[in-house]
Amino acid sequence: xxxxxxxxxxxxxxxxxxxxxxxxxxxxxxxxxxxxxxxxxxxxxxxxxxxxxxxxxxxxxxxxxxxxxxxxxxxxxxxxxxxxxxxxxxxxxxxxxxxxxxxxxxxxxxxxxxxxxxxxxxxxxx
Amino acid sequence: xxxxxxxxxxxxxxxxxxxxxxxxxxxxxxxxxxxxxxxxxxxxxxxxxxxxxxxxxxxxxxxxxxxxxxxxxxxxxxxxxxxxxxxxxxxxxxxxxxxxxxxxxxxxxxxxxxxxxxxxxxxxxxxxxxxxxxxxxxxxxxxxxxxxxxxxxxxxxxxxxxxxxxxxxxxxxxxxxxxxxxxxxxxxxxxxxxxxxxxxxxxxxxxxxxxxxxxxxxxxxxxxxxxxxxxxxxxxxxxxxxxxxxxxxxxxxxxxxxxxxxxxxxxxxxxxxxxxxxxxxxxxxxxxxxxxxxxxxxxxxxxxxxxxxxxxxxxxxxxxxxxxxxxxxxx
Numbered sequence: 001x002x003x004x005x006x007x008x009x010x011x012x013x014x015x016x017x018x019x020x021x022x023x024x025x026x027x028x029x030x031x032x033x034x035x036x037x038x039x040x041x042x043x044x045x046x047x048x049x050x051x052x053x054x055x056x057x058x059x060x061x062x063x064x065x066x067x068x069x070x071x072x073x074x075x076x077x078x079x080x081x082x083x084x085x086x087x088x089x090x091x092x093x094x095x096x097x098x099x100x101x102x103x104x105x106x107x108x109x110x111x112x113x114x115x116x117x118x119x120x121x122x123x124x125x126x
Numbered sequence: 127x128x129x130x131x132x133x134x135x136x137x138x139x140x141x142x143x144x145x146x147x148x149x150x151x152x153x154x155x156x157x158x159x160x161x162x163x164x165x166x167x168x169x170x171x172x173x174x175x176x177x178x179x180x181x182x183x184x185x186x187x188x189x190x191x192x193x194x195x196x197x198x199x200x201x202x203x204x205x206x207x208x209x210x211x212x213x214x215x216x217x218x219x220x221x222x223x224x225x226x227x228x229x230x231x232x233x234x235x236x237x238x239x240x241x242x243x244x245x246x247x248x249x250x251x252x253x254x255x256x257x258x259x260x261x262x263x264x265x266x267x268x269x270x271x272x273x274x275x276x277x278x279x280x281x282x283x284x285x286x287x288x289x290x291x292x293x294x295x296x297x298x299x300x301x302x303x304x305x306x307x308x309x310x311x312x313x314x315x316x317x318x319x320x321x322x323x324x325x326x327x328x329x330x331x332x333x334x335x336x337x338x339x340x341x342x343x344x345x346x347x348x349x350x351x352x353x354x355x356x357x358x359x360x361x362x363x364x365x366x367x368x369x370x371x372x373x374x375x376x377x378x379x380x381x382x383x384x385x386x387x388x389x390x391x392x393x394x395x396x397x398x399x400x401x402x403x404x405x406x407x408x409x410x411x412x413x414x415x416x417x418x419x420x421x422x423x424x425x426x427x428x429x430x431x432x433x434x435x436x437x438x439x440x441x442x443x444x445x446x447x448x449x450x451x452x453x454x455x456x457x
Contacts, residue, residue, distance in 0.1 A: 028253065030331050031308035033361035038377025038408035041449075048450035049411070052132045055446040058439040060223065060291075060336050061417045062153040064164060065343075067202050070419065070437060072134070072446065073151035073168050079372060080147075081442065086171045086191040087149060087222060088369045089242040089250075094173045094189035102148040104166060104198065104207055105134040109421040109435055109448075 055105060057081055070107040075100070132448055137200065142209035146196070147171040150223030150292070150336065152232070156199065166198040166207060167224045167232050190241070193221045194273050195234060195263070214273035217261045217281070223336055225292035225300065231264040233282060233322075235289040235302065253307060258289040260302060262320045283322040286311065291336030291417070295354065296385065303334040303356065310337045310356055312396065326397050332358040332379045340420035342453075344432070350386035351432055351453035354396060357381075357418040357440075360406065375409025380418045380438055384457040402456045405436055405449055412447050414440040420451075432457075 029035065043049040057075035064071060075081060077100055084090060084097040149169035156163040171191045178187035194214035200207045213232075222237040239257035240246040249255040260283040266276030283289065283302070291303035295312055300322060302311040312326040334356050342351040359365070360377030368374035382404040383396055405418070415438050423433045432453040439446035 024253075027308075031306070031333060032363040033332060033359065033377075034363050036332075036361055038360040038375075039406050040408050040411070041405045043449060045450075050132050050448040052134050052437075052439075052446040052448060054134050054136060055439065056444060057148075057442060058446055059149050059416050059441045060151045061338075061419045061437055061439055061446070062151050062166075063338065063419045063421065064153045064155070065341070066155050067162065067164070068421070069202070070421070071151060071153045071164075071166060072439060073148040075148050078444065082370050082372050084147075084173070084188070085369070086193060086220070086241065087237065087441075088365070089238075089246050090369055091188040091190060091242065092370070093184055095184035097147055097171075097173045098145055098184070098189065100147050101139075101144040102146040103139075104137045104151070104168065104200075106137060107132060107134045107437070107446075109132075109437070 052107060058105065068109060070109060072105045072107065073102065074105055075102045077102070134446075135205070137207040138205055140206050140208040142196070142198070145170075145172055147173075147191075149221065150235075152224050152226045152292070154226040154229070156229065158229075159201070162202040164200050164202065165210070165226060165229050166200055167226045168196045168198065169221045169224055169234070170194055170196045170212070194218060195221065195224050195232065197265075210267065211265070211269055212273035213263060213265045213277055215261075215263060215277045215279040217259075217279040218263065222290050223292040225294070227262075227320075230267060231262065233260055233262055233292055233300070235260050235292055237288055237290050237305065250306065253287050256285050256287045258286060258304075259284045260289050260292070260322060280320070282315075282320055283313065283324075291334070293336065293338050295339045296352075299339070301337050301339065301354070303337045305333050305335050305358075306362070308333055308358065310334055310354065326395060328354065328356075328383060328397055328401070330356055330358060330379075330381050330401055332360060332381075333362040334358040334381075335416040338417065338419045340422070340434070343422050344425055345386070349432055349454070349457070351384070351420075351422065351434065351457055352386055353382050353384035353457070355380065355382055355404075355418045355420050355436070356401070357415040357438060359414065360408070374413075376414040376440075376442065377408045378406060378412050378415030378438065378440065379403060380405040380415060380436065382420075382456050386457070404451055404456055405438065412438055412440055412443050414442040416441050422453075423450075
């Protein structure tokens with residue numbers, strides 16, 4: 001049915017196709033992190049990594065330079081997003097979302113305080 | 127064990143009872159207020175009962191969203207935030223992030239064309255699906271009877287895959303994070319018709335989300351730490367599984383692209399600079415980073431060294447974190 005010339009042409013076309021999309025496939029795999037093992041930045045000084053109180057599931061921050069304040073939009077509810085979240089097309093149960101009241105938070109970058117907790121220590125680095 | 131925390135202040139709503147299912151946010155100064163004040167623009171995914179007509183319970187039918195943008199006003203230093211109005215329009219379909227232009231207008235990204243279903247799954251994974259848009263919206267300030275009254279909108283940018291985060295870049299720039307593509311578009315806004323034209327593209331080796339730009343307030347002739355700050359996921363491939371699991375870990379990567387690197391003090395093309403990895407985490411300290419912002423620290427407080435606080439937060443993070451970074455390491 002196919003002579004040698006036609007088969008050769010088909011093979012060349014396939015190889016050319018693979019070579020054309022190869023770089024795109026490589027980038028796709030790299031961006032998706034398919035073969036990546038997540039790592040941790042070492043922060044040996046405990047004063048150099050702080051947790052911000054009352055900032056649960058805050059997707060975005062806006063820095064207002066004129067007042068040197070950070071504004072965050074926070075969900076506050078640590079469970080709701082795993083039941084109903086349109087940005088990831090998740091629609092399992094909308095009852096909590098109907099009454100959810102997220103919030104807007106303000107952070108002054110210069111303010112800090114020390115806090116002691118009875119729960120397990122959270123290491124500042126791994 | 128002691129660990130330090132920074133405090134956040136929660137603002138009390140005035141004239142707003144919700145629901146408020148949050149996403150992107152932007153803040154601009156109020157140019158007309160006698161007291162220092164800001165306008166706050168925030169995306170709100172509002173469950174819509176009309177999407178389940180005839181149903182009486184959430185178990186019978188899961189409501190879908192009629193997403194919109196809320197506009198608030200806040201007197202700086204006060205404890206309250208007052209609702210000005212809701213803004214909705216048919217072109218605001220799958221809003222992700224918002225960028226205010228002035229108190230009466232903003233840009234908003236629609237990160238996908240399809241809201242759910244097999245075509246949404248295809249759009250999520252298939253880079254040639256260039257169906258996302260950035261919309262320019264103008265609205266009247268007066269309190270309207272409905273969210274759509276007095277609102278006009280038009281497409282400002284289209285033909286790109288997965289437009290997601292919006293921010294201001296260097297002077298005159300608007301920057302758009304294209305999440306799944308791991309790319310940040312640098313654009314200019316037309317003064318004639320408010321559309322956006324892309325002039326440069328930055329590529330990261332991870333997904334990206336809400337980019338930001340750090341303008342170093344302590345820049346001098348010797349050192350300028352200004353640059354783009356971009357948060358993303360270490361293993362985006364996992365989100366197909368983790369978005370329904372409160373206990374899952376989604377690792378994060380934060381990139382920094384200096385725009386005044388030490389080896390080139392002139393104005394540069396940002397895409398010529400290799401992105402630096404400024405912070406990464408396996409998800410135990412910070413899950414699913416979506417935004418990172420740098421705030422400079424006065425060098426006089428640091429013995430002349432150039433440090434900054436890197437604030438990172440995420441869609442599923444239990445708390446935002448602040449990491450102290452030495453900019454001299456990354457510029």
